[in-house]
Amino acid sequence: MTLSLVGTVRRGSFFHNIDLRVERGEVFGIVGRNGAGKSTLLHTIAGLIGLSDGELSVNGTVWDNPSSHTWLEPGERSCGVVFQDLRLFPRMTVMQNISFGLRSRGIAQHEATDRATVMMQSVGLDVSYSSRNVQQLSGGERQRVALARALVLQPEVLLLDEPFTGVDQHSLGGLRNLLKEVVAEFSGYVVLVSHNQTDIETISSRTLMIQ
Amino acid sequence: MQADAELEVSIDIPEHRKLQVTQGTPDRIFRYIITTGAYFSLAVLAMIAGFLLYRGFQIFSDFGLGFITGAKWDAGSGDETAPAVFGVAAMLVGSLVIAIMAIAIALPFAVISALFLEYYAPLAIRRFLISILDLVAAIPSVIYGIWGYAILMPHVVGWSKSLNSWFGWFPLFDVPAPIFDRSPFVAGVLLALMVLPITTSVAREVYSQAPRDQIDAAYGLGATKWGALRTVVLPFGKSGLIGGAMLGLGRALGETIAVYLVLNLVFKINLQVLASAGGNVASMIATRFGEAGPYELRALMAAGLVLFLLTLVVNALATLIVNRSKVQ
Numbered sequence: 001m002t003l004s005l006v007g008t009v010r011r012g013s014f015f016h017n018i019d020l021r022v023e024r025g026e027v028f029g030i031v032g033r034n035g036a037g038k039s040t041l042l043h044t045i046a047g048l049i050g051l052s053d054g055e056l057s058v059n060g061t062v063w064d065n066p067s068s069h070t071w072l073e074p075g076e077r078s079c080g081v082v083f084q085d086l087r088l089f090p091r092m093t094v095m096q097n098i099s100f101g102l103r104s105r106g107i108a109q110h111e112a113t114d115r116a117t118v119m120m121q122s123v124g125l126d127v128s129y130s131s132r133n134v135q136q137l138s139g140g141e142r143q144r145v146a147l148a149r150a151l152v153l154q155p156e157v158l159l160l161d162e163p164f165t166g167v168d169q170h171s172l173g174g175l176r177n178l179l180k181e182v183v184a185e186f187s188g189y190v191v192l193v194s195h196n197q198t199d200i201e202t203i204s205s206r207t208l209m210i211q
Numbered sequence: 212m213q214a215d216a217e218l219e220v221s222i223d224i225p226e227h228r229k230l231q232v233t234q235g236t237p238d239r240i241f242r243y244i245i246t247t248g249a250y251f252s253l254a255v256l257a258m259i260a261g262f263l264l265y266r267g268f269q270i271f272s273d274f275g276l277g278f279i280t281g282a283k284w285d286a287g288s289g290d291e292t293a294p295a296v297f298g299v300a301a302m303l304v305g306s307l308v309i310a311i312m313a314i315a316i317a318l319p320f321a322v323i324s325a326l327f328l329e330y331y332a333p334l335a336i337r338r339f340l341i342s343i344l345d346l347v348a349a350i351p352s353v354i355y356g357i358w359g360y361a362i363l364m365p366h367v368v369g370w371s372k373s374l375n376s377w378f379g380w381f382p383l384f385d386v387p388a389p390i391f392d393r394s395p396f397v398a399g400v401l402l403a404l405m406v407l408p409i410t411t412s413v414a415r416e417v418y419s420q421a422p423r424d425q426i427d428a429a430y431g432l433g434a435t436k437w438g439a440l441r442t443v444v445l446p447f448g449k450s451g452l453i454g455g456a457m458l459g460l461g462r463a464l465g466e467t468i469a470v471y472l473v474l475n476l477v478f479k480i481n482l483q484v485l486a487s488a489g490g491n492v493a494s495m496i497a498t499r500f501g502e503a504g505p506y507e508l509r510a511l512m513a514a515g516l517v518l519f520l521l522t523l524v525v526n527a528l529a530t531l532i533v534n535r536s537k538v539q
Contacts, residue, residue, distance in 0.1 A: 149432065
């Protein structure tokens with residue numbers, strides 16, 4: 001069972017011919033300089049950008065193949081994304097942010113709230129934070145919300161885009177340990193993107209360098 | 212080395228450096244131009260208000276607050292047997308009722324149209340529809356008025372009858388007599404069509420600036436297109452939409468000729484929107500202006516001042532609401 005992306009990812013002035021295969025349970029690291037197209041690659045897997053050619057498949061199910069006009073909408077892909085700039089919804093509370101994906105997938109309010117509460121505790125967020133607006137949180141806390149928001153969906157593929165950006169030195173150690181625990185327990189496919197070689201080496205098992 | 216030795220630390224904190232910016236001649240000229248422009252707009256507004264106050268002052272001193280609260284408008288016979296009585300309450304209420312009705316009808320359509328244009332319409336169709344929208348916004352009021360009277364009103368009369376038969380128990384939709392043409396509702400629907408282009412245009416502009424990355428985030432979490440719009444775009448555009456609605460309200464409050472053509476001018480406070488009686492300040496001024504004597508002319512100037520102030524208050528309220536919703 002693999003996540004396979006073979007094809008061309010194109011955005012703006014750059015494009016990459018990619019041959020990427022990730023095994024289940026593996027943490028696959030992608031490293032490269034800023035602007036190399038690392039985030040674009042993750043967005044392609046998440047379905048926010050389409051492949052120019054080639055094929056993206058997970059467990060044998062084709063998610064994107066331009067030549068056969070196969071396209072799975074982002075909501076139909078079992079992906080959890082932690083964006084580089086987090087992209088939390090600023091007008092929503094912590095609970096609303098975390099349960100957003102569940103509610104979007106038609107999960108009932110009470111069940112979504114229960115699952116979000118459990119996930120909050122798993123990522124080390126106090127339940128009393130539920131009703132706080134995300135703008136009131138520190139960088140580290142916001143990062144935990146973003147992680148919970150991705151994990152609560154119980155995705156097949158976890159996409160982590162520069163998960164330590166914007167985190168202060170004080171919170172960095174705790175967050176790094178948390179992420180290690182999370183990916184160790186995660187049974188799906190993890191793709192981690194970073195420009196920091198150390199982050200990649202300590203967490204991922206294989207690495208792809210994008211120039 | 213003494214353990215309890217006092218540690219003296221002396222830190223010299225430098226004073227804040229004073230920065231002096233020397234403006235060059237082009238900067239100074241530009242500054243004068245924009246300052247003059249800003250003050251000129253204010254001066255024009257002040258002159259309009261001053262002129263109306265000057266011409267209408269006698270009316271305010273003769274009738275006092277009664278000019279605002281009274282609904283009767285009678286130029287009298289010019290002697291003591293039938294003295295002139297002027298009050299703008301009926302027209303003020305009429306202005307507000309019609310304008311609010313117009314915005315209430317136009318706003319949902321404006322939101323839907325703006326979302327369609329920005330997020331659903333194919334590029335070629337979008338460009339075409341936007342130019343049509345701009346074109347419709349430029350149609351003169353009198354054309355709207357004639358079209359409203361000849362084409363729209365017969366249809367709206369049918370809707371009025373239906374509303375009255377279903378919801379006649381509600382005071383707003385009750386009528387004293389079964390006559391439904393030239394009513395505030397007809398004027399409200401016509402004004403809704405008139406303010407729709409500008410409100411849609413503002414809403415579309417605001418929605419187009421919604422953060423793309425957050426829309427993507429919503430998609431990435433499994434939201435449908437509507438879910439992403441509801442979560443990101445609509446809350447983001449709330450304050451701008453209110454601003455657009457208030458812009459439309461401003462136009463609706465001051466609309467003259469279209470309202471004049473589709474509404475029966477009756478000097479009585481009427482909240483029954485389907486009844487064939489009403490008016491607004493602007494159309495009342497247009498109606499009475501031609502045949503007014505010198506004293507009534509002063510009353511019309513005073514009415515103009517009241518409308519001017521009402522529009523200023525509405526705009527001030529709009530700014531307040533927009534600022535508050537931005538803070539939230």
